[in-house]
Amino acid sequence: MILIYPINISYFINFYGDNVKVLITGGAGFIGSHIVDKFLNNNHEVVVLDNLSTGNFRNISNNKNNNKNIEFINKDIRDNDLNLEGIDVVIHHAAQINVRTSVEKPVYDGNINILGTINLLEKIRQYDVKKIIFASSGGAVYGEPHYMPVDEKHPVAPLCPYGMSKYCGEEYIKLYNRLYGLNYTILRYANVFGERQDPMGEAGVISIFIDKIMKNQRPTIFGDGNQTRDFVYVGDVANANLMALNWKNEIVNIGTGKETSVNELFDVIARELNYKYKPIYDKPREGEVYRIALNINRAKELGWKPTVNLEEGIKRTVDWMKSL
Numbered sequence: 001m002i003l004i005y006p007i008n009i010s011y012f013i014n015f016y017g018d019n020v021k022v023l024i025t026g027g028a029g030f031i032g033s034h035i036v037d038k039f040l041n042n043n044h045e046v047v048v049l050d051n052l053s054t055g056n057f058r059n060i061s062n063n064k065n066n067n068k069n070i071e072f073i074n075k076d077i078r079d080n081d082l083n084l085e086g087i088d089v090v091i092h093h094a095a096q097i098n099v100r101t102s103v104e105k106p107v108y109d110g111n112i113n114i115l116g117t118i119n120l121l122e123k124i125r126q127y128d129v130k131k132i133i134f135a136s137s138g139g140a141v142y143g144e145p146h147y148m149p150v151d152e153k154h155p156v157a158p159l160c161p162y163g164m165s166k167y168c169g170e171e172y173i174k175l176y177n178r179l180y181g182l183n184y185t186i187l188r189y190a191n192v193f194g195e196r197q198d199p200m201g202e203a204g205v206i207s208i209f210i211d212k213i214m215k216n217q218r219p220t221i222f223g224d225g226n227q228t229r230d231f232v233y234v235g236d237v238a239n240a241n242l243m244a245l246n247w248k249n250e251i252v253n254i255g256t257g258k259e260t261s262v263n264e265l266f267d268v269i270a271r272e273l274n275y276k277y278k279p280i281y282d283k284p285r286e287g288e289v290y291r292i293a294l295n296i297n298r299a300k301e302l303g304w305k306p307t308v309n310l311e312e313g314i315k316r317t318v319d320w321m322k323s324l
């Protein structure tokens with residue numbers, strides 16, 4: 001009798017020292033474009049896939065990597081004819097990222113974030129891509145924390161369709177690992193901020209407050225302002241993506257571990273901009289967690305840590321917004 005044992009075809013790929021060809025979905029967006037810079041500066045080959053719905057071509061053409069060669073594909077992650085020939089690693093940031101939009105239009109959110117991710121995974125499988133690095137949301141998948149700071153073992157219980165669709169993306173990636181041996185690293189981000197975050201676009205309280213103050217408008221704080229978030233600088237997030245090339249199949253929180261209330265945040269920004277007025281207080285927004293900060297011990301064990309603190313990150317964001 002022949003016994004057939006299921007074999008685990010999953011294996012760990014090490015990219016140390018290699019020149020890697022990466023496809024960055026959402027690479028013309030806020031976080032994605034910083035990852036583009038980081039990979040180019042480390043001599044990797046970069047292909048950007050972006051439908052420019054919220055991303056901006058300026059983010060990748062009008063910066064210090066001007067003279068470097070980026071291959072740009074103007075397509076949607078849901079397109080049938082995505083060509084991933086020669087790609088070693090996909091870094092997946094293209095998404096519907098607005099919590100409020102997801103509550104109003106959950107089908108729209110799921111269509112992009114769940115079906116778009118499945119479509120991308122199918123192409124990854126067809127073209128034999130070795131690894132995916134996935135942008136998930138530590139702010140949205142855990143729901144209201146049972147303990148703080150929240151580590152990766154904390155139960156997942158999203159409070160909005162966006163958190164749910166990001167979690168589905170994670171689970172599909174893990175499924176493709178089990179079925180086809182796809183390597184992955186899932187990064188659960190805290191609240192990312194920094195240069196190129198669009199204050200008109202989708203969330204980003206820091207860029208919204210700076211923009212309002214610079215236009216002499218009073219910022220609005222939703223609720224009592226004692227709600228807290230963990231604000232992580234975008235350059236540190238880009239660095240985590242670079243390091244994740246050599247991380248194993250696992251989920252890693254990327255944040256600072258520090259809680260900052262929206263009131264405290266307002267004070268830091270007001271100080272930086274020498275703003276003397278008080279904010280306006282309005283009713284709290286639905287579908288939001290009250291407190292969140294991420295435990296980043298696992299990322300630290302892997303050699304990553306945040307290097308730019310809130311004050312310094314805000315200074316850089318202000319400088320960038322003044323330069324526009």
Ligand SMILES: O=c1ccn([C@@H]2O[C@H](COP(=O)(O)OP(=O)(O)O[C@H]3O[C@H](CO)[C@H](O)[C@H](O)[C@H]3O)[C@@H](O)[C@H]2O)c(=O)[nH]1
Nearest residue numbers: 097099137139140190202203204205208220221222227262
């Ligand atoms: O003008 C504003 C804007 C925001 N806020 C408050 O500031 C906090 C942060 O709000 P953001 O909209 O900047 O971000 P969220 O905390 O809603 O972040 C969520 O959306 C992000 C993407 O947009 C990330 O995915 C993150 O993980 C997810 O939790 C919230 O309490 C919000 O009510 C204000 O008081 N005034």
